[in-house]
Amino acid sequence: VADFYDRYEREKRKRALVDFDDLLIQAADAMENDPSFAAAQRWRFRHLFVDEYQDLNPLQERLLRAWLGDRKDLAVVGDPNQAIYGWNGADASYLTNFAAQHPGSEVIRLEHSYRSTAEILTVAASSLGLELGVSLPAPTRTGGAAPSIKGYANELDEAAAIVRAIHDNHGPSKPWSAQAILIRTNAQSAPIEAAMRRSAIPYRVRGATSLLDDPYTKNLLKQLDRLNEPLATTISDLDVRVGEMRAELAAVKAPGETDDNDTKSDAGAVDDTSSLGHRLAISEQIVALGRDLLVTDPTARTSGFVGWLKTTLNDGHQVGRDCVTISTFHAAKGLEWEVVHVAGLEAGYVPITHARSPEAKLEERRLLYVALTRAADVLSCTWAAQRTFASQTVSRKPSPWLAQLGSTISELEDSTKLISNPKEVLAQVRNSLHDRPRSSLAVRDIELERKLRVVLREWRAREAFRRNTVATVVLSDLALDGLARHRPTTTGELESLAELGWATREQYGALLLSLIASQLCDDKPSDLEDDRCASS
Structure with missing residues (x-):
């Protein structure tokens, strides 16, 4: 890396170019070494305000001190729980130690959250860990829906489900622009963008150029x-x-x-x-x-493809239109939407593969917290059991932090009272985890849904081969998805499943119930066996 960096520096000098870090270095040098220039700048900019102060790095802090001089006209705002730029040298201690570094300063604590519902804020807080020493804002909005966690067989199924959820949350008083899809890396957007285009949902990728x-x-x-x-x-x-x-x-x-x-x-x-x-x-x-x-x-022809492509890409990236935003966690910082879909919550993405040190993993937790707290009213989290990288299909595991989120969601759903203090819920979750394995909550449910999809797909393929027809004639993708998600166990529950047609229910109803029951029993912990499993 040092060898590459040395060549990079030489090439900049050769071409007489500077990068953004150089601008900061040269500005700080000028202020520190030229008193007249420094005096002019301090006279011109007499009061300094710095937002996102937890993301300040040493070079930026050096420039700020040079600009400030011996004055005290400085105001800063920040949240140590949202420190997510450690890779850029950011040091949150500039914020947490501000009072000590600037004697006589006044600290005003913003202790309430006016954006997210208590349910969303509580689940987001659990992403930071269940240690109660973490400083959390108190919610001002209660009575919202609990966030959801769902797993899918692959990234295509995940993208299709997100598109369905976006449609469900869109209406006359619910514009597309009230929703966002958040991903850890830009590379994850391709299947989501493809699904959005197929469904004719307008979208833009934040920070992307056309x-x-x-x-x-x-x-x-x-x-x-x-x-x-x-x-x-x-x-x-x-x-x-x-x-x-x-x-x-x-x-x-x-x-x-x-x-x-x-x-x-x-x-x-x-x-x-x-x-x-x-x-x-x-x-x-x-x-x-x-x-x-x-x-x-x-039957499309190439000449028509070019026109279609221009229309599609222009529609997909126009700023200012009523459209869904696709953004990375980092790029979403400081923004908010009524409905947020957080996708790709898998090990390797969350936390990212190269986050190996304890501090790097803590930063990844804070980054997840930032993503979850972009939601005001509705928060859904998804992951995929398989992803295709280049031409290789790779098995994936849910993020190790999903179990903790799932535990908190279960605690919220079990509660009959309004949530006023997230710390109380987190304390209950922490205590409950001593009595039950983490995988027995939301992640167990996700794994069961994934396994059931596999079983249903395999049965559908065998039946299609036997009947010499295509798989979707036997059981549509929509019906398969509904069966895996809702897992009916009685004829009445099967009849109430809107995705399943009457003919399919009549022909395969008993068999489908048997397949689902067998998976439910295989998945159920031994201490939770019931009569249905014993009789089946």
Whole structure:
């Protein structure tokens, strides 16, 4: 890393460029070394206010002190529970030790939350851990719905479920813009964006620039626009090119492995690799979007695809329209929505894989807290048991913190009184976890739903093969999803399942109840066995 950084610094000097850190360094140097310049700046900016003070890093603090001089005209606002920029050198102790570092300052504690319901705030607080020493704001809004946690077989099912939930929470008095989907990394957005486009839900990706503004995209679309051929042919050819670019990228030597120590050669290697990776990423997106269109219009032609693509991408990224926001946890900081869907809550994402030290994991907890507290009224959390990375399908596990969230949700659902103090609920959860395994709560329910989906899919495939028909004729995806989520155990419950048609219920009702019952009994802890399991 030091070798790369040294080459980066040399290349900046060669090109006479500065980055954002350089701007701070040079500003601080100027203030510290030029009294006239410092005096002019302090006269011009006489009162300083700093928001998100818990995210201040040493370089920023140095500039702030240089700007402040011997004055005391400084006001800061922050929340140590939302310190999420440790990777950038941020140090929350600048906030927690503010009174000691600035003698005579007044500390005003903001001890109430006016955004989230008590239920959301309580569940979010549990993400910080169940230690009662954590300082938490008191809720001012009570009587809301408890947040939910649901797991799905794969990222496509998860995305489809999120889209359904967005539709359910949309109406005349509930605009699209009142909802957001929050993810840990930008890479998680692809299946969600595809599901949003298929459902014609307007959305924007916060902080993203439109694909259409990229020069390589413009050139590629210009070439595609000249092709008067089936889109399927074009996408197939482009996919072959994507494979070739992947092979090219894998063959490119990393700058640190080259025998040529010349800075110019090193910079060229970095530029070549970066350019190839950039072109590959764009081509992969174009292929994915082409496949999206082919799902709804298998006869689409390439010339029409270009127009469709421009319309789709412009609709998907326009700021100011009534649309759902897709954002990373970090980019959502400081924002709020009535309804928030937090997706991809899996080990490896939450906490992120490279967060190995205790402090890094604590920061990941705080980042999850930030994401959960973006919701005012409705909060849903989801995860997927499988994800596809490149062409490889990988099994996933729920975030290790979901069990704690699930325990808190269960405690809220069991409570018959309004929640006025989250700490009371967290204390009850902490005590209850001594008496029951964490996996016996929401995560157990999530695992059961996932297993039941697998069982139902396997049965459906066998029955479709036996009848020489397609699987969805035997049991629709909507019906399968409803069975896995609601898990009916009686004929009456089966009849009340709106997703299941009368013909399917008549033909397979008894068998479906048997399949569900067998999974319920297999999953039930030995101390909770009931007569139904004994008789089955």
